[in-house]
Amino acid sequence: MLGRDFFQRDVLTVARELVGVELVWHGCSGIIVETEAYGAEYDEACHTATRPSARQFVLNEPPGAAYVYFNYGMYWLFNLLVKGGRRDGLILIRALEPVSGIKEMQRRRGREKVTELCSGPGKLAVAMGITGSDHRTPMAGRGRPTGVGLRIPKTGLAHEVAEDIRVGISKAVNHPWRYLARGNPNVSVPHGKVKVPGLESK
Structure with missing residues (x-):
């Protein structure tokens, strides 16, 4: 399983390197094929820009802790805390390639x-059984519960990591801080297909 040191680096580096890592969650698992990075500072799209509770989370919780929130009153979204490197932040896990527990x-x-x-952050939370009660779960290091964590899979997926703009935001829309396995059929939005609010899609 990955240790806390993995999450004590720049948030963009960690977001890129999480692509290809296996997320293990109580009998289910999947290879991460899409992530989005959000900077704790100077990123208007990050929760820390508008939510004091998010700023407190970054300040108080250890690297690798799960940040789970309810989005638009519909879906839980699963994020990981990165801190202690050049740039702190949160990483949204956007899509997985299912590996085990598929029937569940x-x-x-x-x-x-x-x-x-x-194939989307809300979908994967439902599929994996992640809810708000899992907020603050240590996903690395001391206190990590049995049966959850992140690991390098024994058989790695052959993939090229592509950079793209983030999905479904209206601020800081041009940051190329989404990382995905190019051509993977499990991603939420294929590379180059994100629609930017207020602009015509390419």
Whole structure:
């Protein structure tokens, strides 16, 4: 399992290097194929820009802690805290390629097609069984619960990590801080296909 030192680096570096890492969660797991980085400072799209509770989370919680929040009153979203490097921040896990516990994921999602189980941050939280009660879970180092964590898979996926703009935000829209396995069918939005609010899609 990854240790806290993995998360004590620049948030952009960690977001890129999480692509290809396996997220393990209580009997289910999947390879991370898409992430988004959010800077704790000077990033208007990050929760720390508007939510005192998010700033306190970054200040008080250890590197690798889970930041779970309810989005638009619909879905829980799973993030990881990065701190102690050049730039602190939060990383949204946007998509997984399911590996184990697939039948349970299908039951939770009410979907059979594997590429539809975790192809978005809300979908993957439902599929994995992640809820608000999992906020602050240590995902690395001391206090990490049995059965959860992040690990380098024994058989790594062959992938090229691509950079792209982030999805579904209206501020700091031009930062190329989304990282994804190019061509992977499990990503939420293919490379180059993000629609920017107020602009015509390419």
